[in-house]
Amino acid sequence: MDEIEKRLKREKASVVRVVNDRERLIAEGSYPAKFDFPIAMQFELTSRCNLRCKHCYNRSGENRAPDAMTGDDWVAFAKKLVAKGGLFEVTISGGEPLLLGDKLFELMDVLHEDNTTFNLISNGYLFDEKILDRLKKYQFYWFQISMDSSSSERHDEFRGVKGSWKRAANAAYRIALSGIPLRIATTATPRELDHLEEIVQMAINLGASYLIIGEVMPSGRAFDNEEIFLSREQLNQFYSTTDELIKRYKDKLSILVSSSPRTQLNYFSTEKLDGAVVRPNGDVRLDCTCPFVIGNVLRDDVEDIWAKYADCWQSPLVKKFIESCDPISGKNSFAENYNGADIYL
Amino acid sequence: MYRDSESYAVVKEILLESVPHVEAVKTREEGDILIVVGNDKRLLFFNEVAKDFLLLCDGQRRLQEIVDTLGEIYDVEKNQLIDDLIDTIQDLQYKRILRMEAA
Ligand code: SF4
Numbered sequence: 001m002d003e004i005e006k007r008l009k010r011e012k013a014s015v016v017r018v019v020n021d022r023e024r025l026i027a028e029g030s031y032p033a034k035f036d037f038p039i040a041m042q043f044e045l046t047s048r049c050n051l052r053c054k055h056c057y058n059r060s061g062e063n064r065a066p067d068a069m070t071g072d073d074w075v076a077f078a079k080k081l082v083a084k085g086g087l088f089e090v091t092i093s094g095g096e097p098l099l100l101g102d103k104l105f106e107l108m109d110v111l112h113e114d115n116t117t118f119n120l121i122s123n124g125y126l127f128d129e130k131i132l133d134r135l136k137k138y139q140f141y142w143f144q145i146s147m148d149s150s151s152s153e154r155h156d157e158f159r160g161v162k163g164s165w166k167r168a169a170n171a172a173y174r175i176a177l178s179g180i181p182l183r184i185a186t187t188a189t190p191r192e193l194d195h196l197e198e199i200v201q202m203a204i205n206l207g208a209s210y211l212i213i214g215e216v217m218p219s220g221r222a223f224d225n226e227e228i229f230l231s232r233e234q235l236n237q238f239y240s241t242t243d244e245l246i247k248r249y250k251d252k253l254s255i256l257v258s259s260s261p262r263t264q265l266n267y268f269s270t271e272k273l274d275g276a277v278v279r280p281n282g283d284v285r286l287d288c289t290c291p292f293v294i295g296n297v298l299r300d301d302v303e304d305i306w307a308k309y310a311d312c313w314q315s316p317l318v319k320k321f322i323e324s325c326d327p328i329s330g331k332n333s334f335a336e337n338y339n340g341a342d343i344y345l
Numbered sequence: 346m347y348r349d350s351e352s353y354a355v356v357k358e359i360l361l362e363s364v365p366h367v368e369a370v371k372t373r374e375e376g377d378i379l380i381v382v383g384n385d386k387r388l389l390f391f392n393e394v395a396k397d398f399l400l401l402c403d404g405q406r407r408l409q410e411i412v413d414t415l416g417e418i419y420d421v422e423k424n425q426l427i428d429d430l431i432d433t434i435q436d437l438q439y440k441r442i443l444r445m446e447a448a
Binding site for chain 1: 370371374375376377378379382386388390391392393
C-alpha cells in the first residue's frame, strides 16, 4: 500500500468515526438532528483581487463586472442573520476581502456585536498598522495569510505580483504579534515539494499558530496551469513528507494537511452543522469545492435557502458529482468547479 | 461512598446556597438542544436537561431555587436531581461556561 492509499484509508476511517459519533450524540439527545439555521457560513465578499494566483479556485480578479453584492448589501445581510439568531462562526474571504475597505469593518461590527467569532482569509498585500488596530477588537479562530513558498521569488511568480511575499510576511508577523491566532496556508506544488520544511520553519519564525498545507484544489484557474498539480508519485512524497513534518514539529506548530477533495465532499454531504458559501453575486453555494447553487441572498429568504441545504447534499446531481470526483487527483469527470456553468438546485 | 458521606452533605449545602452564573459568549436554542460558545470559543451542545438548567441560571437565583423549579418540571426524586445537577455543574465549570458564586 503506498502513502496515498494509506492516507485515503485513514481519511475514510476518520469520516466514519465522526459520523458515528455524531449519530450517537443525536440518538442520546445531545446533538441536533437538524439545524433550523446555520451555525457557520463563509462570505466571499468580492471577486476582486489585487493578485493573480495560478491556482485561484474561484478565478478571482478576472471578473470585469462589479460584484452584485455591494458593501451595503453585505451589511444588510449580516443584520438579517443577526435578527434570526445569528451565526457562531463566519469565515470571510474573497477575492481579497480587505478591498472592501470600511464596509468590511461595518459588516464585522454587526456580527461582532452579536458575538460571532471570525476566520479571515487574506493575501496580506494591503495590510497595515491601521487595519491591524481595527481588527484587534474582534474574536478570531484564526486569521489566514496565504504564503506559497519560503522563497519570495517563487511566491511572487506563483501569485503574479512582485513584492507580494514581503507584504504577506510582514502582515503575518504583525498579526501574530498582536495576539490574533495566525494561520499560514500554503499550496503544495511540484516545485515546493522539496521545500516544505523551509515553509514550516518560516511559519514558526513568523509566529504562526497553525500551518495548513493543501494540494491544489482542482477548480477555477488551476486548470489553466496544469503544471501546478502533483503527480501520483509527487503526491506520495507529499504525504510522507508532511507526516514526518507533523511529528518533527509537533511541539512548535500545529500542522494540518487538507483532506483529499473527495473525502471533503463525502464529509460535507453528511454534515448537519454548517456550510454554505455566499458569493459576491449573492449566490449561495453548497460549498466552495462544488458548483451547486441553492439560492441567492439578494432574492431569497435565508431561512428558505437553509431549509434546502441538507437535502441538497443528497440530491442525485450532487451524489453524481461526488462519485465522479477522482479519489486521488480530485478532478471531476462530471463538472469542473468554476470552469463550466454553475448548477442550480 | 463519597455521595453518602457527611462531607458530601456539607458540600451540597454550600452549592445549594451558591448562585450559578453563565459565562457563555453566545447561545442559541435549536429544538431541545442549547448551542453554546464559551470563552475558549469552543462550540458546545447541551441536552434538554442541561439547557433547562442553563436557561434558569440568571445570575440571581440560588441553586436551591433552580432545583425547586426544575423539580416541578421533571418527575424525578429531589436528591437524585441535586446529584445530577452537581455533575452537570462540574461539567459546565470544566468547559468554562459556568461560574459559581458563594452566597
Ligand atoms: S488565491 Fe486569493 S489572493 Fe490569489 S487571486 Fe485568488 S483570491 Fe486573490
